[in-house]
Amino acid sequence: MTVTQSRTAEIRRLAAEDRDAAARALAELLRDLFGLEAERIEINRDRYSLNSLNGFFRTGxxxxxxKFHQEEGEEAMSGEYYRADILAKAGLPVDNPVHMSALPGEQILIYRRRTDPRFSDVLRRLDLAPDEAAEARALAAERKLNEALLEVCRKTLHPVDAAEVAAEPIHRLFYERLIDPKSGALPGGRFADFYVGRSFRFPGVELDWEAFSRAAVVINGVRYRRTIGELFAAAAERLRPDRLADAGGVTAHGDAHNANVWYVEGGGAPSLAFFDPAFAGSHVPTLLAEIKATFHNIFAHPLWLYDPAEAATRYRADATFADGVLDIVTDWQPSRIRLGLLEVKAGTFWRPLLATLSERGLLSPDWREVIRLALFLCPTLVMNLRAGASSHNPVSSLIAFSVAVMVGSEPVAGEDVVTRFLDMVDPERG
Ligand SMILES: Nc1ncnc2c1ncn2[C@@H]1O[C@H](COP(=O)(O)OP(=O)(O)O)[C@@H](O)[C@H]1O
Ligand SMILES: [Mg+2]
Incomplete structure (x- = not known):
């Protein structure tokens, strides 16, 4: 039996050893697939560790x-092609590939090269160097995008059945990170790999999973109702794909964090455009559609999630543990631009969306819980938050888990930035 040689796998292998050979193999692939005469091929270096490969080339x-996808097979490339089209047809600004091959072993997507910054890069600069005029422009762009998102949600909102919702790829970002991908066993996947049975090192205290997952959490004097263990368990129950049909389905990108968004400075007002729509769909459970954007653009900043070393130099975080209570004190808080983004997201998108759901009888009574549990899984399962496991240190890890609990759980009493956000978007409140 002959095994078909994957040309993309071969290019990926060559890229690690012999860049010129990799470029030649890629040029040949592009000629065979699309009749393109590629010149000045650049293969991005920093991506080798991940299974994906991307870069640039020119023709004339x-x-x-x-871009080659992480996963071979499974129609990853044609999936992204088709999903970009779903968003474009709904009227959302999104990059469409100009060439695509879904041939086995030769899956590749080609886009026009952009020189715009990603919105995440623009906002990071504003975290570090606040600038009122630039912030106002960024917020105006965000408002315009959210008006378009709301319109698309309203236009596409429709009743869905459990099977339609469960077939959406967005669950790979949430529920499917809690379970074993093959057997479906819980705990599995990233949840089991990252946390279950591991130890957690914070400034002032080290805890094993048993103690950590069962600890009552207090953050800056506010006590939270649920433990980390309870939050994972509740997420595994409520975010099961077949339970998410109750709020209807919409057309959405689903993974529209700002590192998948361009900031386009034209002549006039800047605007935003999506790319990388691998998880988009037309039956996305409504309450999940903008969760990734809400968490990763707002609560993940400044610095603690993506720049842990930098966060440790700028913020303090300390913990004590006694009688089952993990008491955290930190001076981390969202920056002005992030609070501005929160206000836009709440007022322009969430509040009117929830009002529409309510009018159409699609707002489940536990909508706060669904939003909270989905927000909770964003930081905890996007990367390993334990100090020493990946990029995190004891300070960033403690800030990370405190933000995760704050978004995930109601406080027993008192308020925080998340309770204020949920009150702001509640359609039953004046
Ligand atoms: N059309 C483009 N032009 C230039 N750079 C791009 C383009 N599309 C993506 N990139 C760069 O490549 C990175 C990874 O691309 P992305 O499509 O988000 O793939 P991934 O699946 O790895 O997230 C982006 O963060 C961006 O910096
Ligand atoms: Mg991306």
Whole structure:
């Protein structure tokens, strides 16, 4: 039996050893697949560790971006192609591939090369160097995008059945990170790998999973109702794909964090455009559609999630543990631009969306719980938050888990930025 040689796998292998050979193999692939004469091929270095590969090339005076997906097979490339089209047809601004191959072993997507910054890069600069005029422009762009998102949600909102919702790829970002991908066993996947049975090192205290997952959490004097263990268990129950049909389905990107969004400074007001729509769909459970954007654009900043070393130099976080209570004190708080983004997201998107759901009889009574549990899984399962496991240190890890609990759980009493957000978007409140 002959095994088909994957040309993309071969290019990926070569890229780690012999860049010129990799570029030649890629040029040949592009010629065979699309009749393109690729010049000045650049393969991005920092991506090798992940299974994906991307980079740039030119043909004449046109510049392109190419991308091989992480996973071979499973129609990853044609999936992204088809999903970009779903968003474009709904009227959302999104990059469409100009070439695509879904041939086995030769899956590749080609986009026009952009020189715009990602919105995440623009906002990071504003975290570090606040600038009122630039912030106002960024917020105006965010408002315009959210008006478009709301319109698309309203236009596409429809009743869905459990099977339709369960078939959406967005669950790979939430529920499917809690379970074993093959057997479906819980705990499994990232949840089991990252946390279950592990130890947690914070400034002032080290806890094993048993103690950590069962600890009552107090953050800056506010006590939270649920433990970390209870939050994972509740998420595994309530975010099961077949339970998410109750709020209807919409057309959405689903993974529209700002590192998948371009900031386009034209002549006039800047605007935003999506790319990387691998998890988009047309039956996305409504309450999940903008969760990734809400968490990763707002609560993940400044610095603690993506720049843990930097966060440790700027923020303090300390913990004590006694009688089953993990008491955390930290001076971390969202920056002005993030609070501005929160206000826009709440007022322009969430509040009117929830009002629409309510009018159409699709607002489940536990909508706060669904939003909270989905927000909770964003930081905890996007990367390993334990100090020493990946990029995190004891300070960033403690801030990370405190933000995760704050978004995930109601406080026993008192308020925080998340209770204020949920009150702001509650359609039953004046
Ligand atoms: N059309 C493009 N032009 C230039 N750079 C791009 C383009 N599309 C993506 N990139 C860059 O490549 C990175 C990874 O691309 P993305 O499509 O988000 O893939 P992934 O699946 O790895 O997240 C982006 O964060 C961006 O910096
Ligand atoms: Mg991306």
């Amino acid at each position: 005076d046109e510049a392109f971006f190419f």
